[in-house]
Amino acid sequence: MAVPARAGNRRHCQRLLSWHVAVRAGCDRVPLRAGRFHQRGERPGLTEPSTGQPDRWPVVVIVGAGFGGLSAAGALARGAVRVCLIDQRNFQTFQPLLYQVATAGLDPNDVCSSVRGMMFRQANLEFVMGRVDRVDTRSRQVVLDGGSTIEFDYLVIAAGAVSNDFGVEGVEGYALPLYTLDDALKIRTRILLNWERANRSPHLIGQGLLDVVIAGGGPTGVEVAGALAELYGLLRRRDYRNLDTSEVHLTLVEGGDDLLAPFHRASRRAALATLREKGVDVVLSDMITGYEPGRVQLRSGRVLAARTLVWAAGVKASPLAAACGAEQTRGGRIVVNDDLSVAGLPEVFAIGDVAAAVGASGELLPQVAQVAIQSGKHVAHQILRRSSGLPAEPFRYRDRGSMATIGRNQAVVELPFGLRISGRLAWLTWLVLHLLYLAGVRNRFHVLVNWSWSYLTYDRGARLIQDRDRDQLERRLTKHDL
Ligand SMILES: Cc1cc2nc3c(=O)[nH]c(=O)nc-3n(C[C@H](O)[C@H](O)[C@H](O)COP(=O)(O)OP(=O)(O)OC[C@H]3O[C@@H](n4cnc5c(N)ncnc54)[C@H](O)[C@@H]3O)c2cc1C
Structure with missing residues (x-):
């Protein structure tokens, strides 16, 4: 008042x-x-x-x-x-x-x-x-x-x-968006927690406990899918060697008929081929129309039995x-x-x-x-x-290019004047540019050390389940009998 x-x-x-x-x-x-x-x-x-x-x-x-x-x-x-x-x-x-x-x-x-x-x-x-x-x-x-x-x-x-859920039923309540740091930590916790649950109760693997669906084939969805495939490879090889995960699926769903829509056709093809090589199921020209824990409904009528839906379908x-x-x-x-x-x-x-x-x-x-x-x-x-009393000037955007990485040694980079690269050189370009744009010398140094370590050892050192996120998620998982 x-x-x-x-x-x-x-x-x-x-x-x-x-x-x-x-x-x-x-x-x-x-x-x-x-x-x-x-x-x-x-x-x-x-x-x-x-x-x-x-x-x-x-x-x-x-x-x-x-x-x-x-x-x-x-x-x-x-x-x-x-x-x-x-x-x-x-x-x-x-x-x-x-x-x-x-x-x-x-x-x-x-x-x-x-x-x-x-x-x-x-x-x-x-x-x-x-x-x-x-x-x-x-x-x-x-x-x-x-x-x-x-x-x-x-x-x-x-x-x-x-994050924009486009009004798709169940997404706001149950899917995991990726926009903030908190979102990223929730995804990490959910995935690692699911693997621990699978270790205790392997029969849940057949019910989609470790399956992940990623919504959206733009740069974020593609990057998540590529990195998740590498994380799953590591967890299978090192942390949970005794689990049978042969039926576990990572699926990327994109409504359009290709990934990375704003990129050139050659880059889109390269991204699709790389993801498939990494074992990601890519579903094109289909859309998620509803989600409830364990059940991702597609417009085509197909149902994917995934307990985790990462929502990278767009923003508002x-x-x-x-x-x-x-x-x-x-x-x-x-x-x-x-x-x-x-x-x-x-x-x-x-x-x-x-x-x-x-x-x-x-x-x-x-x-x-x-x-x-x-x-x-x-x-x-x-x-x-x-x-200072001077007249306004119009904004002129200078496009400096686009890029997306699809995991170790794989990226697509498109620079002005039609310059396009993919593969290892593109990946190195991606690494250098991201390091340059990252704020702060300390962060750049840490990221460089982390990346170098991961590159040499194939390790992903931040496999931590935080108490706070775990408690929240476990309450939700129990509620839905997951
Ligand atoms: C997962 C992900 C990956 C991406 N990857 C790329 C990429 O590879 N390359 C690229 O070019 N772009 C990428 N983008 C897009 C890029 O990050 C955004 O375009 C960029 O951050 C937009 O900058 P901004 O300043 O408009 O908003 P932001 O950087 O999002 O900043 C907005 C700020 O406003 C604050 N805020 C919001 N509401 C309020 C409020 N009511 N009161 C006070 N503060 C508020 C927020 O806390 C935030 O700090 C990505 C985006 C996401 C989500």
């Missing part, structure tokens, strides 16, 4: 950020400097040129410290603006390597970096951990979980995406897209102008997975890291231009 404006309200105001970005808890006034309050509307903003004093610089609030948000924040480091970066987590996840956490190839902290650790050198930036529940564009403030608010002059929505924009009142298009993505400002809300920008940015020929840009990084930089420059 709003508290009426009066001098005593000061105690209700939290001065959370050192340079006094207003984090307000039911307070009508905005503290700009110790002991001095401005009525809302008096503070420097879009209409006033910023002065040389940092406490009069415009406030840029960035929601989301993923690829896009971090890139925007970094590009504002030398600008005459105050940056408030907000994320519901205090770390960034390098999603391209999440499938390796899910398949026990990498440790969780290899693919995550502390936001404070990455940004502490940036003097004009403060990080706030919290979930933004709502954006009030009229009063120019974001509302955090718990009700506190932060005012902005410019807002950058970089809240990414969430973060729910924040709807909560800010912006116009949305396919997949809930926010409609943006060509400078990436939100249609009808000139002081609000949307970037990365949450935005429906379009390319040179009007096509919707893909939800990939490069789009997020480049759009983050672009928006930062537009904000600096705008606060």
Whole structure:
């Protein structure tokens, strides 16, 4: 409930950020400097040129410290603006390597970096951990979980995406999506726990206990399937040598007639052949229409008896897209102008997975890291231009290529100018580029050591079942008599 404006309200105001970005808890006034309050509307903003004093610089609030948000924040480091970066987590996840956490190839902290650790050198930036529940564009403030608010002059929505179950029955309740670190750990725990259960009760193997279905033949589904096939090979050879797993199936289901749809035909063929060589059953031109534990229903009428369904079938924009009142298009993505400002809300920008940015020929840009990084930089420059009174520039995406790995020594890489490679050279290219893009020297070093160790020994060292995830899963397994 709003508290009426009066001098005593000061105690209700939290001065959370050192340079006094207003984090307000039911307070009508905005503290700009110790002991001095401005009525809302008096503070420097879009209409006033910023002065040389940092406490009069415009406030840029960035929601989301993923690829896009971090890139925007970094590009504002030398600008005459105050940056408030907000994320519901205090770390960034390098999603391209999440499938390796899910398949026990990498440790969780290899693919995550502390936001404070990455940004502490940036003097004009403060990080706030919290979930933004709502954006009030009229009063120019974001509302955090718990009700506190932060005012902005410019807002950058970089809240990414969430897994999309497309309304398929049973998926939300029982399938395992792969989007966050937590998702990856749940998949790892489920798979390893199932093997331990199979060891205790081998008769359950015939009921699909170790069978896994992966939904979606895009890069994530293909990478999960390839890595899972290698993990299963290791578990069979080393950890559970006495189990008869000859009837265990890993199945990848794709609705289209080929894998890796955006790739060239040659790359798609290479991916399909490699997965089949690794023993993955690839089902094309069929779709999952329903799931209950142990029973994956396909549109063709076929039923797969798998106890684990990994959902990599697609994403939709973060729910924040709807909560800010912006116009949305396919997949809930926010409609943006060509400078990436939100249609009808000139002081609000949307970037990365949450935005429906379009390319040179009007096509919707893909939800990939490069789009997020480049759009983050672009928006930062537009904000600096705008606060200096310069006109907006359109966003031009430069496609740097696509790649997907299908396990040891196998990848497909497509670079600009039609350059395509597959096999070992592509795999090495994939390794080097992922190492370069991974945040932090420590993480790069750890991942390099882990990969080298796995390559030389065929081992996957992160085969750990964590207590917390195990307890949760075991409760669910018992409930469904699994
Ligand atoms: C498994 C997987 C593999 C992928 N592999 C590749 C790949 O190989 N190559 C590639 O280019 N792309 C890949 N992608 C896609 C790529 O990761 C995304 O395109 C990219 O992360 C988008 O960046 P973003 O900044 O828009 O969102 P994200 O990086 O997802 O960041 C969004 C941030 O916003 C935060 N957030 C969300 N809602 C709120 C809220 N309400 N309040 C506060 N904070 C919030 C989240 O915590 C998150 O930190 C992959 C994605 C996945 C899921």
